[in-house]
Amino acid sequence: MSRSSLLVLSGLVSSLFLTAAEPGVKAQFIGGTLPGVPARSDARIDLTAGTLVFQCREMSLHIDYQRINTIEYGQTVSRRYAAAILVSPVLLLSKSRKHFVTVGYVDPEGQQQALVFRVEKGDIRAVLAALEARTGRRIEYQDAEARKAGKG
Numbered sequence: 001m002s003r004s005s006l007l008v009l010s011g012l013v014s015s016l017f018l019t020a021a022e023p024g025v026k027a028q029f030i031g032g033t034l035p036g037v038p039a040r041s042d043a044r045i046d047l048t049a050g051t052l053v054f055q056c057r058e059m060s061l062h063i064d065y066q067r068i069n070t071i072e073y074g075q076t077v078s079r080r081y082a083a084a085i086l087v088s089p090v091l092l093l094s095k096s097r098k099h100f101v102t103v104g105y106v107d108p109e110g111q112q113q114a115l116v117f118r119v120e121k122g123d124i125r126a127v128l129a130a131l132e133a134r135t136g137r138r139i140e141y142q143d144a145e146a147r148k149a150g151k152g
Helices: 003-021 081-086 089-093 124-135 144-151
Strands: 025-032 041-046 051-056 060-064 068-079 095-106 112-119
Touching: 041 112, 068 124, 095 124
Parallel strands: none
Antiparallel strands: 025 041, 025 112, 041 051, 051 060, 068 095, 095 112
16 A cells, blocks of 8 residues: 555544544534524534533534423425435435434423434434433424424
């Protein structure tokens, strides 16, 4: 193997370890009651700590699992029209699914708050299972398709 190949391989391995070293899963903040956080902000959600940790560029929020009173999962399904036009009409047969989680909680002042975030397909089952286990609450599914996707 050439030296340049080893350098490229070494760089890939180190970037994988750096990515894996960050706790939690990647998410996108869609909306909710957080002031000062713009919609569609990149975020991370860590469910391995003693509290749910929501982190984005603007802030870091820790929510005690006992304060979470609702967890809802839903998804949107759309056809891939743009990809079908640009790449191949065969892509009209495939669907794009986006996975959304809503977490309702009571803040330390006693006010009801909510976070809505989007999670990648590969992370959604782990996120739902962790939320259900840590909070002791059942996931509310928006419809039968969401129930099927969330349960596996």
